Structure formats: structure tokens, C-alpha cells
Amino acid sequence: MYEFISGKLTQTTPAYVILENRGIGYFINISLFTFEALKDKQEARLFIYEHIREDAHALYGFNETRERNLFELLISVSGIGANTARMMLSSLSPDELHIAISTENVNQIKSVKGIGLKTAQRVIVELKDKIGKAAEMQNLPIPEDNTKVEEALSALVMLGFSKAPSQKVINKILKENPGSKVEEIIKYALKML
Incomplete structure (x- = not known):
């Protein structure tokens, strides 16, 4: 090895x-x-x-061991092979995927090409606890609620911004300022987009 x-x-x-x-x-x-x-x-x-x-x-x-560890967790899920796991890590950054699994955001996982509803649900069911333990070991923040993200994202999409770049900006804002309110997230995102 x-x-x-x-x-x-x-x-x-x-x-x-x-x-x-x-x-x-x-x-x-x-x-x-x-x-x-x-x-x-x-x-x-x-x-x-x-x-x-x-x-x-x-x-x-x-590039980093954290991404490899997430890849290994993904291929441990029934129905996800190495190429599908690589596609997931290409569509979502390790942080985005980690947050999507932790917050049970089926739609974000389903947005990856080749991942259907049942596979997305299986990923969440099989990896949620493992992801949480990995986050504790690496002292990563464990997100509690993704309603702020969804509200900010839908507001930005309604304002005419593309979904994927908006999602990345929102994640970056919440990483830097985890306690931000929805209005603050939208204001910061508008400056960054």
C-alpha cells in the first residue's frame, strides 16, 4: 500500500x-x-x-489526507465505486460534502451527476455517524442546521445568481462567520458574487 x-x-x-x-x-x-x-x-x-x-x-x-479519508468512506457505501466517489469529490469540496452529509442535505448530494435519491440517502445513513466522529477527531465544526444556507441560497438564486457559485460563497461566509444571520449571509454574498 x-x-x-x-x-x-x-x-x-x-x-x-x-x-x-x-x-x-x-x-x-x-x-x-x-x-x-x-x-x-x-x-x-x-x-x-x-x-x-x-x-x-x-x-x-x-492533495490532503482528509480528502483521501472521505474518499475511503464514500467507497465503503454500497453502490458507490471509486469513480463515483471521485465524481462526488469533484462536484463538492470535502467541506461541502462533509456538511451535506452531516446536515442530511439529500438535495446537495443528489446534485452530483450519477447520484440518485436512494444513493444519496444511503450515503447519509451510512456515513453520518462516521463523519461526525471524524469531525470530532479533527476538531472540525459540526453544523447543526442548514435552514440558513437554504434560505440564503434560494434568495440568491431568485436574484439571478447561479446555484453552485452561490453555494460556495455561502459556505465560505459561514466558515469565516459561523453565527451569521440569513440577512448578513446574503449581504456578504452579494458583495462577493
Whole structure:
């Protein structure tokens, strides 16, 4: 089992990188979240998950161990394979996915391509407790209620802003100012969008 691979990035795409280490080029699948972190870098250290099946051996690389841990939790859910988990981590950042699972936000999980209602519900049921324990161990905030997020998001969408960028801005605002009221979130978001 590999823990990480460090080396020179010889090719970087939104779906994979080729990381050269001591004359060997490793083809490593990545998420968009990791791709964003690797942009404009010449060298990298990726934390590895080695996915072995009868017909294939694949490497999945992550910029941080927290993302890899979330990936491993996702593939432990029945019906979610490595590529689906990577798609989830490409559509939602680890923080967004963590919050969606913790707050049982089925719609946000369902917004990922290829994830239906039953799969989204299964992810929440199987991972909610595990995510909560992981958050306590890493001293991450455990969200209590997502009504503020939904109200602010629907207000921004009604004002003509796109849903995905609005969601990211709202999450950023709440991360910096967790006690913000809905009106404050909307005001800050309007300045940032």
C-alpha cells in the first residue's frame, strides 16, 4: 500500500496527473479539488489510495489526507465505486460534502451527476455517524442546521445568481462567520458574487 508519492508533475489534467518519481511515471486519478490545488505547480506530493480489482489496478491521488479519508468512506457505501466517489469529490469540496452529509442535505448530494435519491440517502445513513466522529477527531465544526444556507441560497438564486457559485460563497461566509444571520449571509454574498 502506498501512503504518498512525491515527484515532478509531467502532465496535469482535471481528471488525472502523471507524477514522475525516480524515472517512473505514475498515472494517478485525481478530483477537481486536487486539480485546483495542483494548478501551476511543477512538483507535488499526493496521498494515494490504491484501488485493486480483478481487471485493473488504479491509483487515486489526493492533495490532503482528509480528502483521501472521505474518499475511503464514500467507497465503503454500497453502490458507490471509486469513480463515483471521485465524481462526488469533484462536484463538492470535502467541506461541502462533509456538511451535506452531516446536515442530511439529500438535495446537495443528489446534485452530483450519477447520484440518485436512494444513493444519496444511503450515503447519509451510512456515513453520518462516521463523519461526525471524524469531525470530532479533527476538531472540525459540526453544523447543526442548514435552514440558513437554504434560505440564503434560494434568495440568491431568485436574484439571478447561479446555484453552485452561490453555494460556495455561502459556505465560505459561514466558515469565516459561523453565527451569521440569513440577512448578513446574503449581504456578504452579494458583495462577493
